[in-house]
Amino acid sequence: MLDSRPSDYMLNVEGLTVSFDGFKAVDDLSFYVDEEEIRVIIGPNGAGKTTVLDLICGRTRASAGQVWFRDQELTRLKEHEIVRTGVGRKFQNPTIYEDLTVFENLEISYPSGRTVFGALGFKKTRAVIDRIEEIAETIFLADCLHHVSGALSHGQKQWLEIGMLLIQDPALLMLDEPVAGMSPSERIRTAELLQTITRGRSVLVIEHDMAFVENIAHRVTVLHQGRILAEGSMDKIKSDPRVVEVYLGH
Amino acid sequence: MSSPTSRAFATRGEILAFATLAVLLLAVLPASMEIFRLNLFGKYLTYAFVAIGLVLCWGYGGILSLGQGVFFGLGGYCLAMFLKLEASDPEATKIQSTPGIPDFMDWNQLTELPWFWVPFESLGFALVAVVLVPTLFAGLIAFAMFKRRVGGVYFAIITQSIAAILTILIIGQQGLTGGVNGITDLRTLKGWDIRTDEAKLVLYYVNAFLLLGALVFCHWVLGTKFGRILVAMRTREDRVRFSGYDVASFKIFVFCLAAALSAIGGAMFTLQVGFMSPSFVGIVPSIEMVIFAAVGGRLSLLGAVYGTLLVNWAKTTFSETMPELWLLAMGGLFIAVVLFFPNGLAGLWQSFRQPLMHAIRRHAPAGSVVADAAPEGGTR
Ligand SMILES: Nc1ncnc2c1ncn2[C@@H]1O[C@H](COP(=O)(O)OP(=O)(O)OP(=O)(O)O)[C@@H](O)[C@H]1O
Ligand SMILES: [Mg+2]
Numbered sequence: 001m002l003d004s005r006p007s008d009y010m011l012n013v014e015g016l017t018v019s020f021d022g023f024k025a026v027d028d029l030s031f032y033v034d035e036e037e038i039r040v041i042i043g044p045n046g047a048g049k050t051t052v053l054d055l056i057c058g059r060t061r062a063s064a065g066q067v068w069f070r071d072q073e074l075t076r077l078k079e080h081e082i083v084r085t086g087v088g089r090k091f092q093n094p095t096i097y098e099d100l101t102v103f104e105n106l107e108i109s110y111p112s113g114r115t116v117f118g119a120l121g122f123k124k125t126r127a128v129i130d131r132i133e134e135i136a137e138t139i140f141l142a143d144c145l146h147h148v149s150g151a152l153s154h155g156q157k158q159w160l161e162i163g164m165l166l167i168q169d170p171a172l173l174m175l176d177e178p179v180a181g182m183s184p185s186e187r188i189r190t191a192e193l194l195q196t197i198t199r200g201r202s203v204l205v206i207e208h209d210m211a212f213v214e215n216i217a218h219r220v221t222v223l224h225q226g227r228i229l230a231e232g233s234m235d236k237i238k239s240d241p242r243v244v245e246v247y248l249g250h
Numbered sequence: 251m252s253s254p255t256s257r258a259f260a261t262r263g264e265i266l267a268f269a270t271l272a273v274l275l276l277a278v279l280p281a282s283m284e285i286f287r288l289n290l291f292g293k294y295l296t297y298a299f300v301a302i303g304l305v306l307c308w309g310y311g312g313i314l315s316l317g318q319g320v321f322f323g324l325g326g327y328c329l330a331m332f333l334k335l336e337a338s339d340p341e342a343t344k345i346q347s348t349p350g351i352p353d354f355m356d357w358n359q360l361t362e363l364p365w366f367w368v369p370f371e372s373l374g375f376a377l378v379a380v381v382l383v384p385t386l387f388a389g390l391i392a393f394a395m396f397k398r399r400v401g402g403v404y405f406a407i408i409t410q411s412i413a414a415i416l417t418i419l420i421i422g423q424q425g426l427t428g429g430v431n432g433i434t435d436l437r438t439l440k441g442w443d444i445r446t447d448e449a450k451l452v453l454y455y456v457n458a459f460l461l462l463g464a465l466v467f468c469h470w471v472l473g474t475k476f477g478r479i480l481v482a483m484r485t486r487e488d489r490v491r492f493s494g495y496d497v498a499s500f501k502i503f504v505f506c507l508a509a510a511l512s513a514i515g516g517a518m519f520t521l522q523v524g525f526m527s528p529s530f531v532g533i534v535p536s537i538e539m540v541i542f543a544a545v546g547g548r549l550s551l552l553g554a555v556y557g558t559l560l561v562n563w564a565k566t567t568f569s570e571t572m573p574e575l576w577l578l579a580m581g582g583l584f585i586a587v588v589l590f591f592p593n594g595l596a597g598l599w600q601s602f603r604q605p606l607m608h609a610i611r612r613h614a615p616a617g618s619v620v621a622d623a624a625p626e627g628g629t630r
Contacts, residue, residue, distance in 0.1 A: 057492065083494035095489045097482040104478050109493045113475055116503045119495075122475040168494065 009068075010035045010202045011172060016055055016065035025051045027226035029065070033172075038194075038203045040213045042237075043223035044247050049206045050092055052223070053174050056204075057089040058082045069172060084114075088170030092177050092206075094157035098150030102141050102160060105149050106132045109164035131167065138197065139163035140189060155186040159193070166197055173197070174204045179212055191215050210248070222247060260469065267552055268465065275458040285447045292454040292522045294562040295461055297322075299515025301543040301554035302468055303508030308540070309548030310472065311504045312484030313401070317409030318512050318539050320416050321384035323531030325513025327427075328383055330526040331367060332376035333436040333444075334428075353435070358425030367426075373440060380517040381510050388509030389502060396498040396505075401487075410533055417532035432527025436520070444521060457518045461555070464511055468551050471507070480504060512539075541584045547596025557595055 011033040018026045026048045033039050041049050054060040056067050058079040067074040074082050083089075097105050110131065113122030136142045139159040144152065149160055158178060165173055178194070179187045187209070194203070194216055207213050213220065213234065220237045222229040224247070230240045237243055260268070279291055300318045308314045340349040346356040351363050369375045391412065395405055420427045428434065436444065443449060471477055479500055483490050490497050520526045529535065538561075546557020561583070569576040591597055 059488070059492075078496070079491040080494050080496045083492055089492050091489075095486055097486055097489065099481050099485055100478060107475065108478055108482055108490070111494060114494050115496075116476065116499055119476040119479055119500075120471065120474050164489075164493065 009033060010037075010070060011056075011204070012066075012068035013052075013056070014066045014068065016052070016062055016067065018051060018055055018060055018063050024226050026055060029223075029226065029228060031221055031228065031231065033202050033204060036198075036200065036202060038198055038205065038216055038218045039221060040205045040207055040217040040219075041221050041223055042207065042210075042213060042247065043229070047223040048226040049223050050176055051226075053089060053176055053204070053206065056082075057087055057174065059089075080114075083168070083170075084111075086169075086171035088165035088168050088173050090158075090161050090165055090173075090175045090178060092180070094154065094161050096149050096157055096160050096164065098148070100149060101146050102136065102149050102152070103132060103145045105160055105164055106135055106167055109167045111168045135163045135167045138166065139193065155182045155190075158182065159190070162193065162197070170201065172202050172204065176206045177208065178205065179207065179209055187212060259473065264469070268462075268469075271465075271552055271555060272462055275462070276455070280451070280454065285450055288454055289450045289522060290566065291559070292450070292457050293519060294559050295457055295555075296515040296519040296522065297539060297542055297562065298461055298555045298558040299464060299518070300508075300512040300539045301546060301558045302464060302551050303511035304540060304543040305548055305551050305554045306468055306471065306480070307504050307508035308543065309550075310477065310480040310484065311501065312480075313501060313505060314403075314406045314540070315409045315505070315508070315536075316406045316533070316540060317411075317413040317536050318508065319531045319533075319536035320409075320413050321388055321509035321512035322516035322519070322535075322539070323416070323420075323526065323528070324384040324387060325380045325516030326520040326526035326530065327433065327516075328370070328376055328379040328513075329517040329520045330433040330436060331370040332373055333439060333520065334433045335363075335367070335371050336439070337435060337437045352428070352433070354428045354431070354433075355425055360425050364426055381513055384513035384516075385506050385510045388506045392502040392505040393498075396501040399498075401501075410536065413531060413533050413536045417528045420528040420531065428527075430528060432525055432529070434525040434527070436524050439521070445524060450522065453518070453522050457522065460514060460518065464514070465551050465555070468511075472551075476500070538580070541580060541587075543594075544584060544587050545594050547594030549593055550596030553594055553596030553599075560595070 009032040013029060013031050016026055016029040017024060029048075029052065041052065043049055051060060055062050056069075056074060058074065058077060058081075062075045065075070069082075069085055069087060072085050074085070074087070077085070097108065100108070107124070107128070110128055113119045133142065133145070136145050139162060141152075141156060141160060141163065144156070149157065152160065158181070162175070162178065175194075179190050182190060191212060194205075198216075205213075205216065217234055219232060220234055221231045222237060222240075222243050229246065230237055230243050238248065275295070280288055283291070300322050304315070304318060334352045338350060338352045343349045343351070343353065343356070346353065348356055348361045351360060355363070370379070391409070395401075395408060400408070420432075421430045423429070438444060444453065472480075479490060479495060482493075483497060483500060487497055490500075516526070516530070519530070542558040542561050543554045544557070545561050546555065547553030561580075565576060565580070568579060587594055593600070
């Protein structure tokens with residue numbers, strides 16, 4: 001077995017490839033994320049950013065390559081098994097349970113009672129309720145705990161989805177365009193939110209808003225046509241002529 | 251205050267609604283009609299088991315099955331097999347060429363009881379089989395489909411095909427199953443004659459209590475986190491996966507539960523009506539059962555019971571006077587409900603009741619208006 005996992009990285013993506021009918025959306029991609037690192041992936045539309053997250057969280061099956069998360073290889077696991085190893089994923093469009101209240105959304109995301117009989121016997125103990133209220137406070141939704149979540153604003157839905165991940169306490173948090181569609185003031189609050197919730201975990205963020213990226217990124221990976229164009233600090237990326245040409249120049 | 255922390259098993263309104271149904275089933279109906287009609291309503295109520303199963307599986311879980319007749323039928327057949335064997339003792343069948351086997355087997359030149367009939371000589375086995383056979387069969391179908399992520403319309407079509415196949419199989423294997431006539435001429439249960447008026451009354455009550463028990467059980471299920479996951483699955487299956495749940499196992503469970511409920515209904519049908527036949531297994535009865543749930547309101551357990559009673563009562567009334575129009579009327583009813591009243595009778599009742607409640611609340615201290623306005627909370 002080819003087990004070449006460098007032990008000091010939390011996430012270790014090795015030669016990851018996927019092709020859709022011959023079109024390689026992600027092509028022999030390798031990158032490494034440290035413990036407690038905030039990594040931002042940028043790149044033009046269709047570069048394959050979302051597909052990379054899909055591959056890591058098991059939504060799309062890789063054609064080749066491996067994803068090591070600590071000591072587990074993820075490409076062979078099912079979605080819910082990957083979640084249980086400690087990987088949380090936020091989708092590009094807010095993906096919440098619109099028929100349920102904010103409280104119920106968070107309750108479902110609470111990481112216990114995940115089997116059929118576990119869910120039937122699940123008790124809303126004080127600890128569970130406290131945790132839900134604490135998360136609601138963090139994501140600025142404490143006042144609308146019992147509102148049906150379908151009625152929230154777009155920005156609030158984005159926060160709720162972040163809260164749903166947060167309550168799982170994942171070691172790796174993957175966020176696909178968390179500030180898309182938000183007002184300027186919501187963006188500022190979201191940046192603050194990310195500062196607090198990223199402590200103690202690694203974060204993989206896809207974002208187009210460069211001001212936001214500068215604000216949070218430790219390192220940046222630039223993706224272009226399924227391959228890495230450049231990688232490094234924000235300053236280095238901004239001065240890279242190839243990056244300016246394919247992405248930042250627009 | 252009804253914050254979710256202190257949320258009781260049922261709200262006052264829910265208890266009242268349940269008590270109303272209980273009084274209707276246990277007192278009003280038996281007191282207001284002669285045994286022939288009551289037996290007819292008892293028969294309708296056996297379909298209500300299927301309808302409340304569909305509320306869980308289709309209304310909440312989003313899994314539309316057009317083959318619930320399969321499980322209703324299998325449950326009914328399991329009990330019919332026991333009753334038929336009891337009715338076929340050598341004394342009663344001594345004019346046959348092979349006494350001691352069911353009459354239809356004798357007509358089909360069978361000289362020995364088929365192996366899978368033998369265990370049905372035991373009532374205990376038959377009762378366990380009533381629930382277990384349909385549930386395991388449902389589990390098998392669900393496992394094969396949901397692990398492969400077959401869902402939606404495809405699943406509905408597959409369940410419908412299974413209903414068609416099973417009907418053909420039963421009709422084709424006349425010697426083993428009684429064929430198109432089904433298993434008829436059932437008489438006694440452990441020596442107790444089930445055809446008498448008194449027995450019919452007792453069976454009506456057994457059925458009513460079982461149904462009320464099933465309603466309480468389903469209400470409990472919907473109140474747990476499992477119930478909320480069903481709703482979540484219906485709208486955002488992907489998100490449920492990425493919240494760490496194995497979606498397939500939840501679907502398998504709820505489909506099996508709906509099958510088990512249908513099976514109990516089927517067994518009660520056999521007891522009250524005195525026979526079971528393939529005409530309760532196939533596509534048409536299966537679709538009718540979906541209509542019962544849709545008319546009553548697919549998000550309302552109690553609504554499904556009323557829907558079943560109402561549609562069946564209408565069917566009996568109209569098909570006596572204008573049988574050829576009934577199927578058309580039924581189809582029209584279904585389309586009307588789907589287009590204009592997606593939440594059925596229960597939804598209509600809610601929209602009528604809500605302004606009334608608001609008027610009452612204006613005079614009472616502010617309560618849990620927000621939680622009550624939730625589309626799921628109110629109609630359960
Ligand atoms: N399931 C799929 N089947 C076929 N093609 C796909 C599939 N998923 C993604 N693609 C294609 O792969 C490419 C990369 O898509 P992806 O969504 O990863 O881009 P992105 O970088 O996230 O873009 P954006 O910035 O617009 O979100 C696109 O050309 C897309 O059409
Ligand atoms: Mg994308």
